[in-house]
Structures are given as C-alpha cells and as structure tokens.
Amino acid sequence: MPDRPKVVVLGGGFGGVGAVKKLKDADADVLLVDKHNYHTFQPLLYQVATDLLDTPTVGHPLRDLFHDHANISVKQATVTGIDLDKRRVSFAEIGSRPYDYLVLGLGATVNFFGVEGADKHAFPMYTLADAVRLKEHVLERWEAADRDPGLIDDGALNVVIVGAGPTGVESAGALAELYRANLAKDYPDIPQDKARIIVVEAGDAVLSMFKTGLQTYAKKALEKRTVEVMLGEIVESIEPTRVRLKSGTVLNAHTLIWGAGLQANPVVSGLDIELQHGNRIAVGPDLTLPEHPEVFVVGDIAWITDAKTKTVLPQLGSVALQAGEHAGETIARTLRKKKVEPFEYEDKGTMATIGRKSAVVQFRRGRSLTGTTAWLAWGTVHLALLSTGEDRAKAVVDWTWAGFTHERAGRIIVDETER
Numbered sequence: 001m002p003d004r005p006k007v008v009v010l011g012g013g014f015g016g017v018g019a020v021k022k023l024k025d026a027d028a029d030v031l032l033v034d035k036h037n038y039h040t041f042q043p044l045l046y047q048v049a050t051d052l053l054d055t056p057t058v059g060h061p062l063r064d065l066f067h068d069h070a071n072i073s074v075k076q077a078t079v080t081g082i083d084l085d086k087r088r089v090s091f092a093e094i095g096s097r098p099y100d101y102l103v104l105g106l107g108a109t110v111n112f113f114g115v116e117g118a119d120k121h122a123f124p125m126y127t128l129a130d131a132v133r134l135k136e137h138v139l140e141r142w143e144a145a146d147r148d149p150g151l152i153d154d155g156a157l158n159v160v161i162v163g164a165g166p167t168g169v170e171s172a173g174a175l176a177e178l179y180r181a182n183l184a185k186d187y188p189d190i191p192q193d194k195a196r197i198i199v200v201e202a203g204d205a206v207l208s209m210f211k212t213g214l215q216t217y218a219k220k221a222l223e224k225r226t227v228e229v230m231l232g233e234i235v236e237s238i239e240p241t242r243v244r245l246k247s248g249t250v251l252n253a254h255t256l257i258w259g260a261g262l263q264a265n266p267v268v269s270g271l272d273i274e275l276q277h278g279n280r281i282a283v284g285p286d287l288t289l290p291e292h293p294e295v296f297v298v299g300d301i302a303w304i305t306d307a308k309t310k311t312v313l314p315q316l317g318s319v320a321l322q323a324g325e326h327a328g329e330t331i332a333r334t335l336r337k338k339k340v341e342p343f344e345y346e347d348k349g350t351m352a353t354i355g356r357k358s359a360v361v362q363f364r365r366g367r368s369l370t371g372t373t374a375w376l377a378w379g380t381v382h383l384a385l386l387s388t389g390e391d392r393a394k395a396v397v398d399w400t401w402a403g404f405t406h407e408r409a410g411r412i413i414v415d416e417t418e419r
C-alpha cells in the first residue's frame with residue numbers, strides 16, 4: 001500500500017478523542033498517543049474522590065473507542081518533545097515518529113503559583129490517580145481518627161479546598177454530602193461538627209464566572225450543606241496538618257484540595273514559540289499554529305479567540321471536544337481537497353453542581369437555571385459527554401442508587417503495599 005499521510009494526535013482527552021473520531025474514515029494513518037491507556041473524564045473526577053462513581057466510569061480504555069477503524073492505532077507513550085521544523089514527535093518509550101499533520105491536545109496541569117508546601121502536601125484533582133489518592137487519604141484519616149480520637153482536634157477530618165471555581169465548589173458540595181450522609185453513619189462516635197469542610201477563595205465570590213444571582217445561590221447551597229466559605233483569603237503555605245493564610249489565620253486540616261489554577265502541559269516550553277497567559281498556545285481561526293498550518297492545537301493547551309465574541313475561550317471540556325472535532329474534520333476535508341471553515345464555538349451554557357438536586361446553569365443569552373432543574377440539566381449534559389453508552393449506563397446506575405438511598409458504594413481503601 002502506498003504511504004498515506006500520517007496524522008499524529010497527542011493526548012486522548014476531549015480534544016484528542018474528538019479529533020480522532022472525525023478522522024476515522026480519512027485516507028490517512030492516524031496515531032493517537034497518550035501516557036495513559038485510558039481517556040479521563042475530568043468533570044466527574046470529584047465523584048470518584050467522594051465515592052459516588054467508580055474509576056471505570058470516569059476512565060475509559062482508549063483502544064476500545066476505535067476498534068472498528070483500521071486506519072487508527074493507539075499507543076501508550078509519553079511525549080517528551082516536538083520538533084516543529086522536522087515534523088517529528090519524541091516519546092520516552094518509542095523513540096520518535098514523523099507526521100504530516102499534528103493535533104496537539106496534551107491538556108493542562110495544576111499550577112500551585114509557588115505556594116510553599118503545595119507541591120508536597122496539596123491534593124490536586126486533575127487525573128484519575130489524583131482522585132483515587134484523595135479518596136483513600138480522606139477515608140484513611142477517618143479510620144485514623146476513629147482509632148485515636150485525639151487526632152480529631154488536630155484537624156484530621158477537616159478539609160480545606162482552595163479555590164471556589166467549579167472544581168472547588170463541586171468537590172466541597174460532594175464531600176459535605178459524603179460526610180453528613182455516609183461517614184456520619186459509618187463513624188457514629190465522631191461528632192460531625194469536628195469535621196469541617198472549608199472553601200478558601202482569594203476573590204470576593206464563589207463561581208466568579210457566573211452571574212451574581214447564581215453566585216449567591218451557590219454560596220447559600222454550600223452553606224446549607226455545612227460548608228464554610230472564606231472569601232478574600234489567600235493561602236500562604238501548606239504543611240501536612242496545617243494551612244496558613246496570609247491574613248494570619250491558621251487552619252488545622254490534614255487534607256487540602258487544590259482547585260485554584262492550571263497551566264498548559266510543560267511540553268509547550270520546548271516549542272520555542274511565544275506563549276500566552278497560563279503558558280497556552282495562541283492559534284489562528286482554523287486552530288493552527290501561525291507558520292505551521294499542519295499543526296492544530298486544541299483544548300486546555302490552546303489559547304483560542306472566539307470568532308463571535310472576540311474573547312478567549314475557557315478551558316472547558318465542551319471547548320476541547322468541539323475544537324478537537326474541528327481539527328479532525330479540517331484535516332479530513334483537506335485530504336479530500338474540500339473547502340475548510342474557521343472554528344466556531346457553540347456555547348451550550350456553563351454549569352456547575354453543588355450537590356444532590358442543586359446546580360447552576362448559565363446560558364449565553366443570559367437565561368439561567370438553579371435547583372433541581374439545573375441539576376437534571378447538568379446530569380444530562382455530562383451523561384452525553386461520557387465516552388460510551390456503557391459508561392453512561394454505569395453512571396446512571398450509580399447516580400440513581402445514590403439519589404434514592406444516599407448510599408455511596410466506594411468507601412473502601414485498597415492497600416497498595418499488598419499488591
């Protein structure tokens with residue numbers, strides 16, 4: 001068979017998977033590479049961390065998504081560098097590979113903004129491993145406090161969540177429901193008022209990207225679930241059992257969840273191109289790199305200016321998926337010598353859930369929803385985004401079970417040292 005054009009897609013997140021799905025009938029050899037052998041559904045990571053969903057619902061095998069497409073292959077490997085001029089990508093495990101077209105969708109990583117101790121002691125929530133680590137740490141602290149009640153006043157059960165964006169708010173709400181509904185029954189001797197959940201936010205509102213009315217709703221909904229919200233407070237340093245704020249307040253807490261900031265994947269620093277805020281890569285209207293029309297950049301790593309509003313699109317799953325699909329579609333059309341279009345983002349609304357029957361949804365034209373209707377809308381949108389019907393079924397079963405019974409099945413610690 002004559003050599004076909006080679007398309008290399010880096011990253012099997014929303015962006016990468018979106019691109020590959022649009023390339024399944026293309027006359028090209030498509031290689032999808034990710035350092036994990038699964039796609040991570042980041043928006044539901046906090047549900048793994050709080051025992052609502054199991055790992056296979058939120059992580060889906062990448063190979064399973066493309067079984068029926070002979071032109072697509074998947075490799076688990078770690079990208080170490082990209083040579084834009086030579087059109088080659090280097091990997092830690094498989095040497096280097098050439099490309100005719102490249103889709104760069106390596107996502108973002110946590111940004112601790114240099115806060116002392118954060119890299120060692122904070123729990124970020126960006127990968128499936130992060131979510132499992134957090135879940136097991138919290139459960140382990142409850143078991144420790146049950147054995148030694150002296151740990152309770154030391155803050156063993158207190159959780160500080162840094163950042164009141166969607167990640168912080170969703171984690172705080174879910175954790176509060178776990179504490180007050182499930183762990184309260186599991187550990188009847190531990191007084192619940194000694195297990196605090198505190199959100200620390202430098203700004204003056206929770207969910208700052210939402211309208212004021214929705215911010216107020218979200219704050220009240222958190223407080224109703226016994227979450228303490230500290231606004232205008234900045235974390236200065238983090239120790240294993242203490243969190244120090246710039247105001248001088250010291251919080252006793254053995255767990256700190258970091259939901260405060262992102263930066264683009266470190267691979268971008270080797271590209272020798274000018275980077276934007278958060279180290280993101282600016283792309284043109286067709287999502288390609290200036291001077292490299294064969295390189296598409298999509299998702300959290302990209303700095304995409306919206307064609308309609310002229311604002312930079314946020315780091316969201318919906319943006320990543322649509323951009324990835326557009327990149328894949330553009331490559332497929334180019335190979336067929338068809339006309340291509342610039343990228344246009346279709347904003348279907350921004351949403352965040354606070355807990356059972358409580359969420360906020362804000363549509364582009366100003367309409368908004370709160371409460372049960374918003375919560376159902378949030379559930380519907382997230383189910384639609386999950387990779388396969390099987391994942392959707394798993395999530396529906398777990399959510400329905402938890403919805404009716406308030407039960408969460410995953411409250412076990414698997415000891416790694418026994419493996």
Ligand SMILES: Cc1cc2nc3c(=O)[nH]c(=O)nc-3n(C[C@H](O)[C@H](O)[C@H](O)COP(=O)(O)OP(=O)(O)OC[C@H]3O[C@@H](n4cnc5c(N)ncnc54)[C@H](O)[C@@H]3O)c2cc1C
Nearest residue numbers: 011013014015035042043078079107299300315316317320
């Ligand atoms: C906790 C949390 C909650 C969120 N909630 C929402 C929400 O409710 N709604 C919403 O729209 N968005 C939400 N987001 C944002 C959304 O998940 C991201 O915008 C989206 O995942 C970005 O997709 P991506 O494809 O750019 O990157 P990612 O999904 O991060 O995928 C990048 C992929 O690259 C791989 N990778 C990274 N480095 C390497 C390397 N060196 N070599 C090989 N592979 C590599 C990773 O393993 C990963 O699979 C949330 C994010 C988080 C963290």
